[in-house]
Amino acid sequence: MSEIAQMDLNPRGAVKSESPLAMTRVNVVLAASxxxxxxxxxxxPFLGHLVLRGRAEDEAFRAGVERVLGLALPLALGPVARDEARGVSLQWMSPDEWLIVVPAGLEFDAEAALRRELTGHYAVMNTSGxxxxxxxxxxxxxxxxxxxxxxxxxxxxxxxxxxxxxxxxxxxxxxxxxxxxxxxxxxxxxxxxxxxxxxxxxxxxxxxxxxxxxxxxxxxxxxxxxxxxxxx
Amino acid sequence: MLHIYCPHCAETREEEEFRPKGEAHIARPVEPEATSDEDWGNYLFFRKNPRGLHHELWYHAAGCRKFFNVTRDTVSYQIHETYKVGQKPSVTADKGAAK
Known part of the structure; x- marks a missing residue:
């Protein structure tokens, strides 16, 4: 018998023991309604998300975005341009970056329309997934x-x-x-x-x-x- | 916590949204192949560590994800100004910081 102090690391009863997954709170108590x-x-889910990059000082770029989305390009942090009825929104993310959200299934057409209308230095990325x-x-x-x-x-x-x-x-x-x-x-x-x-x-x-x-x-x-x- | 004014977002935001990126205004040697090893080493590895005013590069990681410059006092942590990359600081050690 060696001189080793052995501890019971799972003292049932006195101290609550928790499994490593105890913090996985998928089962929170939900309200009744x-x-x-x-x-x-x-x-x-499944909304169309597009990241648009471009030069805000380029008038043709701003006009092209407005023709496609029917929303004026926001030029500073602040209100999100939004058309609730059509489910389209356009948000300033950075001086040369905007987030476009369109209804599910319309992201392909929105991207195609932007590529048709925009010229010069710009980028459109479909980040819906x-x-x-x-x-x-x-x-x-x-x-x-x-x-x-x-x-x-x-x-x-x-x-x-x-x-x-x-x-x-x-x-x-x-x-x-x-x-x-x-x-x-x-x-x-x-x-x-x-x-x-x-x-x-x-x-x-x-x-x-x-x-x-x-x-x-x-x-x-x-x-x-x-x-x-x-x-x- | 520092409150840092982002010149791109035009808002004062929490320090938690930013990442410091070290000394600002480090110019890359125009002709690297004609630069001496010592100068190239200084450019790559050697940084100022002043007691007092320091011009630093910061990154708005959780916000607009743009870089900008900060003039900060390394003793008091006071931020004197923030300005965009490419601009010159208006507060410098020789001009003296407004207290």
Whole structure:
């Protein structure tokens, strides 16, 4: 018998033991309905995301973008240009970079139209597969965001319509305020699982409800896509 | 935490969004093949480490992902100004920093 102090590292009973997966909070306590929840989370999947690069001081570039999207190119950080009815938005990301979001299935046509209309020094990249949109609604969303990002989400600094890119939950996200109590996060695919679980965990205290996303291979989504393909 | 004004976003943002990238205004020798080993070594590896005003390059990693310059006091951490790459600093050690 050697002189070794042996410890029981799993003292059942007195101390709570947790599996390494204990922090995997997929099963947070969800609110009974969207009406009881302080935060309602809904993914808006399969939207068309295009990254547009170009020279903002080039008048022909600005005019071309406006002809295709029907939205004036924002020239500084601030309000996201948005047409709610058509589901098209255009956001300033950097002095020479913009994020275009179009409805599912229309990204191919939007890119083709931009390539038709634009000349000179520009770039369009389809990043639809690389990112997704989470919509957060409810009276407690602002409080939830305060837990997640160092950016000031007070109405004074973050009025309705504004969109910024910032640190979010030690990762990054594009944060957009669509309405008083409606926000959007544009998140990267590789962080989506982590951020989704972070948001559910952070929102649990306010009462969180996950609203089913409208498409995820639904009939309407498929039909919209087929219609867009036929129209080509 | 520092509050840093990004000249591209035209907003003051949290330090967490930025990454420091070292000394600013380092000019690459115009003719590398005609540059002495010592000068090339100085260009590649040797950096100023002043006590006081320092011109630094910063990167707005989580925001607009653009580089810009910061004039910072390495003693007090006070940021005197930020300006775009290609511009000249208005606050320099010989001009003296406005307190």
């Amino acid at each position: 969207a009406r009881d929840a302080g935060v309602v989370v809904r993914e808006k 690389g990112q997704t949109v989470l919509e957060l609604t409810g009276p407690k969303v602002r409080e939830l965001l305060m837990k997640c990002t160092p950016y000031d989400v007070h109405p004074r600094a973050f009025p309705v319509g504004k969109g910024v890119s910032s640190v979010f939950a030690k990762s990054s996200a594009v944060i957009r305020r669509v309405d008083e109590e409606r926000w959007e996060l544009v998140i990267r695919r590789s962080f989506a699982d982590y951020l989704y679980r972070w948001i559910l965990d952070a929102a649990e205290e306010f009462g969180v409800f996950v609203s089913p996303s409208e498409s995820a291979g639904s009939v309407e989504h498929r039909m919209a896509r087929e219609a867009a393909v036929e129209g080509r």
